[in-house]
Amino acid sequence: MAGIHITDIEAAINFWRGRKPSPDGVSLAPEIRALAEVYALLVFHHESEADEDSMPRKAHAAWKAWYDTTPDTPCIAICSTSQGDDVCKGCGRSFDEVQHWPAMTPGEKRATWRRITLEASAWRFNTYAERAAEANSVGADK
Numbered sequence: 001m002a003g004i005h006i007t008d009i010e011a012a013i014n015f016w017r018g019r020k021p022s023p024d025g026v027s028l029a030p031e032i033r034a035l036a037e038v039y040a041l042l043v044f045h046h047e048s049e050a051d052e053d054s055m056p057r058k059a060h061a062a063w064k065a066w067y068d069t070t071p072d073t074p075c076i077a078i079c080s081t082s083q084g085d086d087v088c089k090g091c092g093r094s095f096d097e098v099q100h101w102p103a104m105t106p107g108e109k110r111a112t113w114r115r116i117t118l119e120a121s122a123w124r125f126n127t128y129a130e131r132a133a134e135a136n137s138v139g140a141d142k
Contacts, residue, residue: 002107003049004063005114009039012066031062052107067106074116076124092122 013035020029028036038050038059055063078090081098088098097104097112104112116122 002052002105002111004052004055004107004110006039006042006048006050007114008067008110009035009042009050009063012063013039015066015069016062030058031065034058035062052105064106067110070113072109073101074113074122074124078123088122090123092116092119092124 013032016029016031016035020031022028034056038055042048042050050059052060074091074093075098076090078088079098080089081087081093081095085095087094091098093101093112093116101109117125120126
């Protein structure tokens with residue numbers, strides 16, 4: 001079971017705030033309320049991740065709507081795992097993550113994205129950052 005990090009919950013809340021701003025500065029859209037409840041419980045319990053499988057249905061749907069606007073894969077089309085590396089120099093994913101990516105849940109994919117972003121050692125974050133930026137802007141146009 002994958003955990004959805006609190007920063008992803010925040011990003012989804014901000015996504016919905018942009019999509020459905022409060023008409024009076026006080027009331028919240030249903031998607032924001034659902035996500036805010038999960039966020040508040042994480043803060044209250046000093047936790048950093050919500051379980052993807054047990055997240056309330058409305059909150060998960062609101063998070064998934066945000067998730068669907070993000071790039072699906074960190075791949076920059078330079079895969080060194082196909083050359084025998086345990087970790088891809090291009091995207092930072094392990095061989096297993098590259099192989100199992102299509103079967104991974106959205107939460108598992110976001111956990112992988114979070115790890116490789118925090119590590120920031122893959123070429124997508126330095127040598128080929130412009131290629132990654134181009135791929136992200138193409139994905140945002142979908």
